[in-house]
Amino acid sequence: MSRPSLLWSKLIIPRPSSSRPFFRFLTSPYCTYTRTFLITPATPPMASKSPSSSSSPKPYKREYGWVDGAEVLERYSEGGYHPVEIGNVLHDRYHIIDKLGYGGWSTVWLARDSVKERYVALKVGRADSLGNETETLRALETAGGCDAIPRLLDQFHVDGPNGSHPCSVTEPALCSLYDCSFSRLFPRDVARALSYELALAVSYLHSHGYAHGDIYLPNVLLKAPSTLNQLSVEQFREKFGKPDIYPVKRLDGNPLPPGVPRTAVVPCYLQKKHVKNFTLSDARILLSDFGEAFAPAAQSRRGADCHSPTDYRPPDAFLQPDIPLSFSSDIWCLALAIWDILGMQPLFGSFFGCPESLVSQVVDVFGPLPSGWWEKWEGRTKYFNDDGTPKAGRHIWSKLDEAFEERVQKQRRELNMGEYGREETAAFLDLMVRMLKPNPQERITMDEVLQSEWMVKWARPEYERSLAARQGT
Numbered sequence: 001m002s003r004p005s006l007l008w009s010k011l012i013i014p015r016p017s018s019s020r021p022f023f024r025f026l027t028s029p030y031c032t033y034t035r036t037f038l039i040t041p042a043t044p045p046m047a048s049k050s051p052s053s054s055s056s057p058k059p060y061k062r063e064y065g066w067v068d069g070a071e072v073l074e075r076y077s078e079g080g081y082h083p084v085e086i087g088n089v090l091h092d093r094y095h096i097i098d099k100l101g102y103g104g105w106s107t108v109w110l111a112r113d114s115v116k117e118r119y120v121a122l123k124v125g126r127a128d129s130l131g132n133e134t135e136t137l138r139a140l141e142t143a144g145g146c147d148a149i150p151r152l153l154d155q156f157h158v159d160g161p162n163g164s165h166p167c168s169v170t171e172p173a174l175c176s177l178y179d180c181s182f183s184r185l186f187p188r189d190v191a192r193a194l195s196y197e198l199a200l201a202v203s204y205l206h207s208h209g210y211a212h213g214d215i216y217l218p219n220v221l222l223k224a225p226s227t228l229n230q231l232s233v234e235q236f237r238e239k240f241g242k243p244d245i246y247p248v249k250r251l252d253g254n255p256l257p258p259g260v261p262r263t264a265v266v267p268c269y270l271q272k273k274h275v276k277n278f279t280l281s282d283a284r285i286l287l288s289d290f291g292e293a294f295a296p297a298a299q300s301r302r303g304a305d306c307h308s309p310t311d312y313r314p315p316d317a318f319l320q321p322d323i324p325l326s327f328s329s330d331i332w333c334l335a336l337a338i339w340d341i342l343g344m345q346p347l348f349g350s351f352f353g354c355p356e357s358l359v360s361q362v363v364d365v366f367g368p369l370p371s372g373w374w375e376k377w378e379g380r381t382k383y384f385n386d387d388g389t390p391k392a393g394r395h396i397w398s399k400l401d402e403a404f405e406e407r408v409q410k411q412r413r414e415l416n417m418g419e420y421g422r423e424e425t426a427a428f429l430d431l432m433v434r435m436l437k438p439n440p441q442e443r444i445t446m447d448e449v450l451q452s453e454w455m456v457k458w459a460r461p462e463y464e465r466s467l468a469a470r471q472g473t
Helices: 004-011 132-142 177-183 188-207 226-230 233-240 315-319 327-343 355-366 400-414 422-435 446-450 453-469
Strands: 094-103 106-113 118-125 154-160 163-170 173-176 220-223 244-247 263-266 285-287
Touching: 094 118, 094 233, 094 263, 118 226, 132 163, 173 177, 177 220, 177 327, 188 285, 188 327, 188 446, 188 453, 315 355, 327 400, 327 422, 327 446, 355 400, 400 422, 422 446, 422 453, 446 453
Parallel strands: none
Antiparallel strands: 094 106, 106 118, 118 163, 154 163, 173 220, 220 285, 244 263
16 A cells, blocks of 8 residues: 555645745635645545536546646646746736636736736636626626726637637735735724725625625735836836746646646735734725626526535525525625624634534524424434434534624734724624524615614724725825
């Protein structure tokens, strides 16, 4: 029997020491994966989200050495990714400088626009992707635009050995709020301002007939300052380091086919400031990844077709899989995102993305399910007795107020980051309860979210101060 190290050596191209920040290896602002993989010769990383409600990338057989932190190289095939490498020029103007991230349906690159002399985020979709995201962004921009919604700067197609690929150009970002969670907690004023701006962005979407469909911290990005464009490519390299590039090799030793890049690039990380040192001028976000966005009045999106990570899906997506989702699904996800911003610890956490575990946690935290749901929930006997009490021996999740004390207040005290006062805590928990109703028909609307006591008395004032602080940055 082979030693494990020998098996791994055939599957993984090891990464040498790098000049990049350690955070580069954790995630990226444009990455739809968390870096948790099952490593076997024929097992792909965790399946990514699909931009359509009816399909997802097909399983594959491993053919190439795995590069830690890069996309699935087997996706470079007919109908899949377009091979892009550092130094390429797309559309006769976009010079590829580095990689910002990847998802199941695209790779995203930092490029220098030679016409406008600025840095941009260039998303290159799979040839078999539907390209719904650009249509949504274009419609939202026509409606007047929102500072926290990416502006579509350009769109085009690029033809290659794997097909014709939709490309979209937007402004780049420094990192996602999820990235920031690795360096702990935001100051209280920054957390409030970020929460309000995110709520404003979702409100803008809803007011123009769209639901985002995938709100969670990896899709909430920190804007890059305009000063980034003042850097030449050489100055950019001096500040952020060279790209992490690794050779792509077939496991059978044969030459690479024309549709596979010669090198794999690990996404970069452009945020250097520790979040505890953030000021209100840093509280500038972009709500990204509109591949799951939909217009509830014009198209039906069943709960079964929700592709958000399990821990962020509303319970009705599991328990009423054939009922269409609506704006209320965004309300649930927004509440969890705001909770994460304040405490950087999620309210729910299922093992291996288990829906049954998530539903049991919702019951633990909020009490009995709506009438009729309990009887239809087949997995209840795994977690609860016939009388509805939790089964002995399993972990029981804390009620909402206890969870806030344990996962938010306690760690803020321990890290000397300042806890939230009693009056603010009561107002915040009241908002969470109203947004996190298991029954989607009972959840409040975005107008009611913005008019809530916590938003009006604590979040909005900090957001207004952040607007003043960011002038000229």
